[in-house]
Amino acid sequence: MLSRLFLLIISVMPHAALASEKWSENWNIPLGYQFRIFPNVPQFTEQHANDNSFFIKPQYKSTVFDKYDFHFEPYYLWDEFDKNRTHFDIRELTLSIPIESSSFGGLWVLGIDKVFWGVTETQHLVDIVNQSDTVASFDANEKLGQPMIRFELSKWGQWQFIAMTGFRERTFASANGRLRSPLPVDTKSPVILKPEDFDLALRWGNTFDKLDIALSHFYGTSREPILEIDPLFTKLTPIYDEINQTGAEIQYSFENLILKSEIISRTGFLDVNDFWAYTLGFEQSFGDFFGTHLGLIVEYSYDDRGRVAPSVFQDDYFLGFRLSLNDAFESNIFIGATEDDETKARTVSFKYNRRIMDNLNFSLKTLTFSNIPDPIVDPLMGVQNDSYCEIGLTQYF
Amino acid sequence: MALFYLGIAALNVLLFVPAMATTTDSEGSRIAGKAYQSARGWKDYSVTLQMEIRLSDGRSASKFLKLKNLEGKNDDDKSLVVFDRPADVKGTALLTHSYSNKANDQWLYLPDLRRTKRIVSKERNQAFMGSEFTYDDMTFNDLNKFSYKFLRKENCGSLVCFLVEQTPKDKEYTYSKVLVWYDTEAYRPQKSQFFDKNSQLIKEMERKGYKKYLDKVWFASEMAMSNLQTKNTTVIRFEEFKFHAGLNEKDFSPEQISRVK
Numbered sequence: 001m002l003s004r005l006f007l008l009i010i011s012v013m014p015h016a017a018l019a020s021e022k023w024s025e026n027w028n029i030p031l032g033y034q035f036r037i038f039p040n041v042p043q044f045t046e047q048h049a050n051d052n053s054f055f056i057k058p059q060y061k062s063t064v065f066d067k068y069d070f071h072f073e074p075y076y077l078w079d080e081f082d083k084n085r086t087h088f089d090i091r092e093l094t095l096s097i098p099i100e101s102s103s104f105g106g107l108w109v110l111g112i113d114k115v116f117w118g119v120t121e122t123q124h125l126v127d128i129v130n131q132s133d134t135v136a137s138f139d140a141n142e143k144l145g146q147p148m149i150r151f152e153l154s155k156w157g158q159w160q161f162i163a164m165t166g167f168r169e170r171t172f173a174s175a176n177g178r179l180r181s182p183l184p185v186d187t188k189s190p191v192i193l194k195p196e197d198f199d200l201a202l203r204w205g206n207t208f209d210k211l212d213i214a215l216s217h218f219y220g221t222s223r224e225p226i227l228e229i230d231p232l233f234t235k236l237t238p239i240y241d242e243i244n245q246t247g248a249e250i251q252y253s254f255e256n257l258i259l260k261s262e263i264i265s266r267t268g269f270l271d272v273n274d275f276w277a278y279t280l281g282f283e284q285s286f287g288d289f290f291g292t293h294l295g296l297i298v299e300y301s302y303d304d305r306g307r308v309a310p311s312v313f314q315d316d317y318f319l320g321f322r323l324s325l326n327d328a329f330e331s332n333i334f335i336g337a338t339e340d341d342e343t344k345a346r347t348v349s350f351k352y353n354r355r356i357m358d359n360l361n362f363s364l365k366t367l368t369f370s371n372i373p374d375p376i377v378d379p380l381m382g383v384q385n386d387s388y389c390e391i392g393l394t395q396y397f
Numbered sequence: 398m399a400l401f402y403l404g405i406a407a408l409n410v411l412l413f414v415p416a417m418a419t420t421t422d423s424e425g426s427r428i429a430g431k432a433y434q435s436a437r438g439w440k441d442y443s444v445t446l447q448m449e450i451r452l453s454d455g456r457s458a459s460k461f462l463k464l465k466n467l468e469g470k471n472d473d474d475k476s477l478v479v480f481d482r483p484a485d486v487k488g489t490a491l492l493t494h495s496y497s498n499k500a501n502d503q504w505l506y507l508p509d510l511r512r513t514k515r516i517v518s519k520e521r522n523q524a525f526m527g528s529e530f531t532y533d534d535m536t537f538n539d540l541n542k543f544s545y546k547f548l549r550k551e552n553c554g555s556l557v558c559f560l561v562e563q564t565p566k567d568k569e570y571t572y573s574k575v576l577v578w579y580d581t582e583a584y585r586p587q588k589s590q591f592f593d594k595n596s597q598l599i600k601e602m603e604r605k606g607y608k609k610y611l612d613k614v615w616f617a618s619e620m621a622m623s624n625l626q627t628k629n630t631t632v633i634r635f636e637e638f639k640f641h642a643g644l645n646e647k648d649f650s651p652e653q654i655s656r657v658k
Contacts, residue, residue, distance in 0.1 A: 028487045059488075069656070096656070105647055107656075116512040141510065158652050207651070210502075212515060255500040256517050285517035293523055328450045328458040328527040330486075358459065358483050396484030 032394040040385040048081035069096040082177030105154035112145040126247035131168035157206030164199040194242035214249040241268040275304040295322040343373040363392040425545030431584040441644040453628035475649035522571035528631040529622040
């Protein structure tokens, strides 16, 4: 089925090219360079020190046959040391076909796509359609493209029906890479429990004045693997369970304040996958702050699995500030800290972004880990020496 | 880009400042009311904008965006801004539903994450994308937010203008007073002066290249704002106005903003 889908989309590509008179205007091509500085001696001898990486993420958009949208977004990341970090992915390759009707709005989307669900900031519990590309971004904001057929319907709210195949495994750093688990993850021999490669997802969302509500359900192969230690203590084997996950998103906005919450309940073949979790919090805007704009985010996350949860957010508070300098170059600063209520394990993230020229961006990121407790019990244990500073330049063509 | 959306703000009806009055003198109210009429009744339109920010130290920055507007009942308009350049914000979209009787709704589409996010609406006195224009300067102003006083008639360029003093009823408003020169020919705002809380003149705006559309509404094709304190200026040029483009409520729903071109 997957290959047929590809054939269909590939066959449309020449039309997409011809349909566009201004070929170059349909492209936006970011080319990025990052230098990561790891000031601490690595925890594991094979791990590398400071490293260079490049990425390219061309985006192409056009209209075919007058009314169908064609999008293409390949992605390539090259890392100096980490073989797993160097990878290619198709983030998006879609054909969107709107269905005209007076009583409802409908849309078919065919191909490889990214779908985002959720309202909170620290983690995205409900967001399950796409796999996290954790080597591309440690905060799981980068996602792998997922092959799917999706139907969207606007009638009594917003509906999404998604059928997926071509399961994507999570990316993990190599043994010599930084920001990895205490034992390297053996990405070459994952265990996938569900026999058929076919997943289903459904979401309904609606807005009632200042209240946004969404409910979703997913049945298929879990995006979050259980990492099992092999008998020789040399590696971790990712086990992808067959799960059902129901999620809810609730959001209410006041004039300068938005309350946000996400909750999920998951059941799986493995006992460890029977749990529930939530994130709740608020985002407050302070408006004018000495000519800048200041926003505050506070969130709390809970995971029923407690300390065995593979998640960082199982009993954690998050406090973050966003400062927009509001200058002609749109400089921004973000500072966020997550602290575990019990162990006091803490991560602090700092991001600064500004435009140097119209097509050139500069970014500075730091991520620091502290108070990481007893090795066996904390998911951050492998990264305790991996606090880093990243200097990035992105040129847009 | 993901987390950093705060520099972006909404534009509603860009071409027009205040109108209408409740108290104060009747001549001021009449002029403002006429001006209101000459800028409303367009139903829907789309336009492209080029914004040029010139800083006093010689540096400059330019931005390109597409704006779509849908006129609503009781001035409850809907607007959608899609950024085209700088390239790092290409595809980012900001949707605003304005309400005369409650806080606006605002959503931001972040193309990298494919995420449409509800955001706290921007402060009215915030600069738009680092320009000299604030929200208040750009957005549609409620008819009843000002008191109007006709001062005198005087020459403004090649035209003759009514000079009207507009005082906000809300003490929290960005400015303590705005002087607006409306031409006597068609009641188009030609020039505005903005005064801060200490009654100091801080900014001056000129509108140029007025054109009549749909046989009734006047839209300027250029707006230039000068900050008299910082000496920075911002010029906005409007191109390719398209009226009655068949836009409807659906095109301004949060679910749609990811698909707008």
